[in-house]
Amino acid sequence: MDHHQYDIAIVGMGCAGSHILLQMLDHPGMKNKKILILDDFQGESLDKTWSFWEKGVGNWDSLLSAKWALGNFKTNKVDLDFPLAPYVYKKLESKDFIAFAKAKLQQHPNFTFISARVENILENEFATIKTESESFEAKLVLDSRIDKAFYKDTKAITLKQHFLGWQIKVEKDTFDPDRFVMMDYRLRDPGTTSFIYILPYSKTEALVEFTYFSPDLVEDIVYEKYLKRFINECLKTNEFEITAKEQGIIPMTTYRFEQHHSRLVHKIGTAGGWVKSSTGYSFKLSEKRAKVLVNNYLEEKPLDTGMQNSRFQFYDDIMLEVLNEHNGRGHLLFQNLYSNNPITRIFAFLDEETTLWEEIKIMIPLTSMPFIKGFFKKLF
Numbered sequence: 001m002d003h004h005q006y007d008i009a010i011v012g013m014g015c016a017g018s019h020i021l022l023q024m025l026d027h028p029g030m031k032n033k034k035i036l037i038l039d040d041f042q043g044e045s046l047d048k049t050w051s052f053w054e055k056g057v058g059n060w061d062s063l064l065s066a067k068w069a070l071g072n073f074k075t076n077k078v079d080l081d082f083p084l085a086p087y088v089y090k091k092l093e094s095k096d097f098i099a100f101a102k103a104k105l106q107q108h109p110n111f112t113f114i115s116a117r118v119e120n121i122l123e124n125e126f127a128t129i130k131t132e133s134e135s136f137e138a139k140l141v142l143d144s145r146i147d148k149a150f151y152k153d154t155k156a157i158t159l160k161q162h163f164l165g166w167q168i169k170v171e172k173d174t175f176d177p178d179r180f181v182m183m184d185y186r187l188r189d190p191g192t193t194s195f196i197y198i199l200p201y202s203k204t205e206a207l208v209e210f211t212y213f214s215p216d217l218v219e220d221i222v223y224e225k226y227l228k229r230f231i232n233e234c235l236k237t238n239e240f241e242i243t244a245k246e247q248g249i250i251p252m253t254t255y256r257f258e259q260h261h262s263r264l265v266h267k268i269g270t271a272g273g274w275v276k277s278s279t280g281y282s283f284k285l286s287e288k289r290a291k292v293l294v295n296n297y298l299e300e301k302p303l304d305t306g307m308q309n310s311r312f313q314f315y316d317d318i319m320l321e322v323l324n325e326h327n328g329r330g331h332l333l334f335q336n337l338y339s340n341n342p343i344t345r346i347f348a349f350l351d352e353e354t355t356l357w358e359e360i361k362i363m364i365p366l367t368s369m370p371f372i373k374g375f376f377k378k379l380f
Ligand SMILES: Cc1cc2nc3c(=O)[nH]c(=O)nc-3n(C[C@H](O)[C@H](O)[C@H](O)COP(=O)(O)OP(=O)(O)OC[C@H]3O[C@@H](n4cnc5c(N)ncnc54)[C@H](O)[C@@H]3O)c2cc1C
Pocket: 011, 012, 013, 014, 015, 016, 017, 038, 039, 040, 041, 042, 043, 045, 048, 049, 050, 051, 052, 116, 117, 118, 119, 144, 145, 246, 247, 248, 249, 250, 268, 269, 270, 271, 275, 280, 281, 282, 283, 284
C-alpha cells in the first residue's frame, strides 16, 4: 500500500462519521487498519445542538452542555409533566463532539484526517475518492453524502422536520431549568403539525424552537411570527433578547436510503437511513449503528446486518403516512400518545427496544382515533 491507500475512508465527520470513528478508535480490532477521514465542514455541521435521551450515565456526559431530569408535553387540552427517570434528556454541541473525536484521532498514527471536500467516488478494484487536488484509494468507503436520487424521488412519503429556534433571554423568571418541553401544541400553524420545543438553561434563558413536521417548508418570517406570538401569549413577555439561533431541516421519510449502498461504498448517517424517520432524532441511533457497523466489518459480515428492524420501520412508515394524510391533526395523535403512555414506554418504543406487547399497548388507544381508523382500513 502506498500512502494514499486506506482500508477505510470515511467521507464526512459529522454525527455518523464521528460516531464510527470513535467506535473504531476504541476497538482493538481496528489497531492495524489504515483509516482516512475527509471533511471540509462547510455549512452547518459544526453548528448544531444534538439532544437525546438515554438511561443514566452515558459515554458523552463529559461533553454535555445541558441535561434535564423532567419533561413536559402540552396542548390546549392537556398539560403533562413527567419525570424522565431512569432516562435523562441530554444536549451537546456538535462542534464539541466533533472536536473530541478529532483530538482522539490525532493520538492514533493509523488514522488520518484531511480537510477536503470529496467531489467524486469511483469504484474499480478499489474505491477512488477524488477531492479537488488529490485522490485516495480505499477498500471501503463510508459515505455521509446523501444520494441526489433522494431529492428527485416521488414515490416515498417525505415530510420535513423544519424549525427555527431562538435562544432567548427574558427579564423575569419564566422557565423551569429542570424541565424541557418536548412538544407544546398550544400555538399551531393551522393545517400543519407544528409545535414549540423548549430547552431551558436557566429561569431566564432558553432555546425556543418553532418546529413543523410537514411536507412543505415555510419562509423564515412565518417561524418568526409564531416564535414572537408564543413568547408574548404563552410566556407572557414582550421583553426578550435573542442570543443565538438554530435552524434546520431533517428529512422524515419512508425512502429506503439503503438502496444506495454499493460494493465498495456504504452510506452512513442521514444518507444511510440513520435518522429515525418518525422523529428526526439521529444522535443515539447513530451511536448504536456505528457500533453494529464496526463489529460487522471486523466479523466480515454484510455491513447492514442487524441495522434495520422491519417491525419498527413499519411503525415509522404508518406514522409518516398518517401525518402526511392528516397533517393538521398531528397534535391529536401526539396528545393521545403522551396521554396514554408513560414517557419511559415512549422513549423505549422510539429506541426500538419495546416488546410486541408494549407496542400493542401503545397502538390500541391510537387506533381508536377516527383518522387512524380510516388509515388502518385502507391498509388492510
Ligand atoms: C439543526 C439540526 C439540529 C438537529 N438536532 C438534533 C438533535 O437534537 N438530536 C438528534 O438526535 N438529531 C438532531 N438532528 C438530526 C441529525 O442528528 C443530524 O442531522 C445529524 O447531524 C445527521 O448526521 P450525519 O452524519 O448524516 O450528517 P452531518 O452531521 O451533517 O455530517 C455530515 C458531514 O459530512 C460532511 N460532508 C458532506 N458532504 C461532503 C463532501 N462532499 N466531502 C466531504 N465532507 C462532506 C459535512 O461537512 C458534515 O460534516 C438535527 C439536525 C439539524 C439539521
